[in-house]
Amino acid sequence: MAATETLFWMNVGAFVCILLSFVYFVKVRDYEKSTFENSINVFLYGLLFVALAELCTILVMSETVYPSLLGALGLASYTTHLTMVATIGLLPLFAVCMLLSVVFARDAFELIE
Amino acid sequence: MILEILAPIQTYLTVLLLFIAGLLWLLFRNKRGESNLKPLHSNRAYIILSFLMLPFLAGTFSFLSEDIALLAQTFLLLLVFLSLFIVLFKIHQKLEAERYKDLSDLMKPAKKHPIRYEFARTMILPELQKLHTRETDVRKKERQSSRKNVAALRKIKNKEKILEKNTADYEASKKLLTKQRATFTEKQEALTKKETLISRREATTKRQEQTQEKKQTSLEQLGKKHNQTQQDLNAREKSISYQERSFLQRTKDVSRKEDSIESRLSKIRSQESKTRETLDEAELLRKKYLKDKREMSYKKGTITTLESSVTTKEQKLEKALGSTAKKMHQLKEREALLDKREQRLNNHERHIAQKNRKVSRIEVQLQKKFGINALEDDDIGEILSESKTKKIVRRKHGRN
Numbered sequence: 001m002a003a004t005e006t007l008f009w010m011n012v013g014a015f016v017c018i019l020l021s022f023v024y025f026v027k028v029r030d031y032e033k034s035t036f037e038n039s040i041n042v043f044l045y046g047l048l049f050v051a052l053a054e055l056c057t058i059l060v061m062s063e064t065v066y067p068s069l070l071g072a073l074g075l076a077s078y079t080t081h082l083t084m085v086a087t088i089g090l091l092p093l094f095a096v097c098m099l100l101s102v103v104f105a106r107d108a109f110e111l112i113e
Numbered sequence: 114m115i116l117e118i119l120a121p122i123q124t125y126l127t128v129l130l131l132f133i134a135g136l137l138w139l140l141f142r143n144k145r146g147e148s149n150l151k152p153l154h155s156n157r158a159y160i161i162l163s164f165l166m167l168p169f170l171a172g173t174f175s176f177l178s179e180d181i182a183l184l185a186q187t188f189l190l191l192l193v194f195l196s197l198f199i200v201l202f203k204i205h206q207k208l209e210a211e212r213y214k215d216l217s218d219l220m221k222p223a224k225k226h227p228i229r230y231e232f233a234r235t236m237i238l239p240e241l242q243k244l245h246t247r248e249t250d251v252r253k254k255e256r257q258s259s260r261k262n263v264a265a266l267r268k269i270k271n272k273e274k275i276l277e278k279n280t281a282d283y284e285a286s287k288k289l290l291t292k293q294r295a296t297f298t299e300k301q302e303a304l305t306k307k308e309t310l311i312s313r314r315e316a317t318t319k320r321q322e323q324t325q326e327k328k329q330t331s332l333e334q335l336g337k338k339h340n341q342t343q344q345d346l347n348a349r350e351k352s353i354s355y356q357e358r359s360f361l362q363r364t365k366d367v368s369r370k371e372d373s374i375e376s377r378l379s380k381i382r383s384q385e386s387k388t389r390e391t392l393d394e395a396e397l398l399r400k401k402y403l404k405d406k407r408e409m410s411y412k413k414g415t416i417t418t419l420e421s422s423v424t425t426k427e428q429k430l431e432k433a434l435g436s437t438a439k440k441m442h443q444l445k446e447r448e449a450l451l452d453k454r455e456q457r458l459n460n461h462e463r464h465i466a467q468k469n470r471k472v473s474r475i476e477v478q479l480q481k482k483f484g485i486n487a488l489e490d491d492d493i494g495e496i497l498s499e500s501k502t503k504k505i506v507r508r509k510h511g512r513n
Contacts, residue, residue, distance in 0.1 A: 003180065003184070007183065007184060007187055010187045010188060010191050011187055011190075011191075013191050013195075014187065014190045014191040014194050014195075017191065017194035017195045017197070017198045018194050020198045020202075021158075021194060021197045021198040021201050024198065024201035024202050024204075024205050025155065025158065025201050027205050028154060028155050028201060028204055028205050028208065031154055031208040031212065032153065032154055032155065033152060033153075036152075036153050040155070043158070043159075043162075050194075054190075084116050084120060087120045087123055087124055088116065088119055088120055088123045091123065091124070091127045091169070092123050092126050092127045092130070094127070095126070095127040095128075095129075095130035095131045095134070096130060098130070098131055098134045098162055098165065099130050099131075099133055099134040099137070101134075101159075101162070102134045102137050102138045102141075102159065102162065103137070105138075105141075105153060105159060106137070106141055108153070109141075109145070109149075109150075109152070109153070112152055
């Protein structure tokens with residue numbers, strides 16, 4: 001139980017870190033050149049998908065740590081669906097976004113030259 | 114079933130994609146060198162991107178137990194995103210500090226910052242050129258429009274004259290409006306006063322209503338008492354009805370007496386009407402008397418004026434009498450002279466009368482002697498009577 005609780009709080013911490021990095025990346029975007037704008041935007045989309053996936057895992061883990069939370073939200077019967085959505089949909093999208101952001105960044109550097 | 118098969122495939126795919134992305138970036142970084150990546154301020158965030166495959170890779174290891182794999186995955190995820198946040202936070206602070214420095218340099222007029230010149234070259238110069246072209250266009254248009262403006266100015270002057278007239282009318286109407294406003298404000302003040310009065314009245318009516326409600330409650334209590342008293346009254350009424358019958362006979366007698374009194378009263382009223390008529394006549398006489406009095410007073414005034422005129426006339430008459438007295442004195446002197454002449458004439462007449470008598474005696478003697486007609490005697494008598502009357506008139510004149 002203690003292990004699952006620590007895992008839950010670690011996931012919460014990761015989720016908060018993702019949100020904060022998202023916010024600061026948005027702020028840093030203002031200082032970047034317009035050529036890198038596409039790459040950064042795609043990176044931000046990737047962060048958004050990761051954040052959603054993390055939220056899904058937090059909700060699934062809360063079933064064991066805080067069983068009343070999912071019941072209150074009305075998501076008790078959707079736990080398996082949430083994990084499936086996260087693993088099948090959101091995480092591959094995040095990976096695609098990251099790959100695309102690297103590709104766009106390389107193109108932007110070539111454009112600058 | 115399909116989802117269960119698809120799930121591990123998707124996890125492998127994500128790991129693969131993230132691995133490719135990280136590898137691509139690391140190769141690009143090695144190829145270009147770290148110094149060439151400076152145009153992208155957040156290049157360190159992209160380096161962390163290459164480590165993002167690690168947590169997902171730890172989750173896919175089959176030789177580790179599920180719990181350890183999950184723990185390793187979450188720990189690495191937390192670590193990677195914490196490092197990403199720290200890196201982005203530092204980059205942001207650094208960039209903000211640089212921007213602040215640049216802005217502060219721009220604010221100082223003494224320092225010649227390269228951004229200034231760049232800004233001037235890239236931003237201001239083309240804008241200035243555009244402005245110059247616009248200026249030339251505008252000048253051309255102004256020249257064209259100036260010709261048109263002359264005609265337009267004439268029209269405007271005419272319109273200005275019309276406007277001046279309109280403004281005069283407007284000022285007059287404005288004065289009227291101010292007056293009306295003043296009256297309106299006065300009316301408004303009066304209305305507010307009325308409103309306050311009405312509100313006071315409303316308050317008083319509310320108080321009265323409250324008092325009326327209290328009175329109603331008291332009246333209801335009194336009504337109960339009244340019902341009790343009414344029952345007593347009914348009993349008394351029955352006794353009174355007996356008494357009333359006895360009184361009816363007496364009232365009949367009284368009615369007879371009343372009829373006789375009414376007949377007397379009618380006589381008295383007729384007398385009263387007569388006395389009123391006499392009083393009206395007396396009033397009319399009084400009014401006539403007052404009118405006469407006014408006329409008298411008016412005549413007195415006229416008389417006093419006449420008296421004054423008479424006194425003046427009397428004075429004139431006295432003067433005239435003085436003059437007439439002198440004339441009278443002269444006339445008396447003349448009369449005295451005339452009296453003397455009359456005396457002479459009388460003496461002469463007497464003398465003539467004596468002569469006539471002598472003649473008549475002589476004639477009588479002659480008639481006796483010669484017998485003259487009776488008619489001739491009458492003629493002589495007439496002559497004699499005429500002479501007598503002349504004497505009497507002369508005597509009267511002498512006396513006056």
